[in-house]
Amino acid sequence: TPLHGVGGEHVVRQLAAAGYTSVTPVPQQYEPDGHFPTVSFPNPEEPGALDLAKALAAEGAELVVANDPDADRLAAAVPVDGEFRTLSGNQIGLLLADYVLTHTDVEHPLVVNSIVSSPMLGSIAAAHGARWEQTLTGFKWIWNAALDLADDVTYVFGFEEALGYSVGPYVRDKDGIATLVIFVDMASGLARRGESVLDRWYQLAADHGLWVSTQKSVVRPGTEGAGEIRAAMELIENSPPADIDGIAVEQVTDFSVGAEQRPRWLAETPLVELSLGAQGRVLVRPSGTEPKLKIYVDLRAEVGDRDPAVLEQELLGRANTVAAATATYLGFD
Known part of the structure; x- marks a missing residue:
């Protein structure tokens, strides 16, 4: 459709x-x-x-x-x-990244995703011997990274969790038509082997750990709401929590400072990342277009001998709880 x-x-x-x-x-x-x-x-x-x-x-x-x-x-x-x-935007992006990297003949491939998209791409890239970069939100930043690094690596795929994807060097922006055909190619190849798209997703989870992602948006319209969002960002920047819902915060990265030490595709921006170590991360940022504070949660767990579909639902429930706990810490019910 x-x-x-x-x-x-x-x-x-x-x-x-x-x-x-x-x-x-x-x-x-x-x-x-x-x-x-x-x-x-x-x-x-x-x-x-x-x-x-x-x-x-x-x-x-x-x-x-x-x-x-x-x-x-x-x-x-x-x-x-x-x-x-x-499927979520992250699931589609990760499946396509693995498919493209499996079939590319590029010697030094590069895959890129936006910083609010799943970190699971890093593990998939490493398994294929590819370079992985994260950028600010927007395909202009994904392609800035691709062009800046072109002397060392060749861009083969990039994505944003909001259903944006770009395969190969031909369209320097998100491209829903070419990506659709390649996704159908992937699904067709899996079907010929007697596998489904979800079978492949759960195999990736077994290989790289199961990642789930969720978002929570706190809407605060008007001048008063804008002040509340600013106050929440100041709180997370200056007094980040030691833990979120019992998961220790191992590292804090404030992207509003230190831009001179990062590549230009990770320029200064109001964004804070709370690393939860091997268990995942939380990102907090104001929306650039709406009166919202946005909370992104990515959690990871080893599949082991668990049913991955059951584990996925349990982990997604935990991610939603972590998102709610983050909002509560920031003063939002």
């Missing part, structure tokens, strides 16, 4: 060129329509945005893929126990 956007005919044409002709568009959402009549908000991250696609897919499809209206982002859903589960 193009979600009433401009990607429909272009995606179908590119899939056909790649050999995928068994494609069923969602008819109610295929033609461009700026009123977006079938969704409350035309963002594939929004709950309910893929409901029509999932309902149609239940008639026999193996994969759901979606673009946002301007077709620069990609969402996907996969079948699980008779229903379709939407």
